[in-house]
Amino acid sequence: MKKFIIYIFFAYIALALQAVFFHGIKPDLALVLVYFYAVKYGQTKGIIYGAFTGLLIDTASGFILGPNIISKSLAAFFANAIKENLFQWNIIISTLLIAIISLFDILLVYICLETFSKVSFVNRPWSISVIEVIYTVLTAMIIYPLYKSERNRRLSDVFSLNR
Secondary structure, eight states, X not given: OHHHHHHHHHHHHHHHHHHHHOOSXXXXXXXXXXXXXXXXXXXXXXXXXHHHHHHHHHHHHTSOSSHHHHHHHHHHHHHHHHHHTOSOXXXXXXXXXXXXXXXXHHHHHHHHHHHHSSOOOTTSOHHHHHHHHHHHHHHHHHHHHXXXXXXXXXXXXXXXXXX
């Protein structure tokens, strides 16, 4: 529970950083956190974290509740489901997966907003979404070494306990 609260705090920080430092097209820092949380702690915890993170985004936007809750939860579900079915996990697979999940996340939010509200994305160019996916992937690639080093440290702790 303590780690969950720490990650929720990081989600608040990610949303604040996005709001302060990025204007217009921005990386989805919250999605990157949801992705790594789901990969690290499993599907159920990842889905719950994704739902809470999506709720934070939806309440901060002041619009309708739901699109980001659904998209972040499904992103966590797919991130862990795909990770569990792969034999090897490396930065290339992680990068491809975060790109696909980021694009899926954007499309799902667009579909929800267009279905349940009067917001239309018909005239929005695809280049904006593609650049957002690229920014999100670059952010994930920057954070991946931190995730990998912490994971390796945990594995070495486990193996040293077995001796």
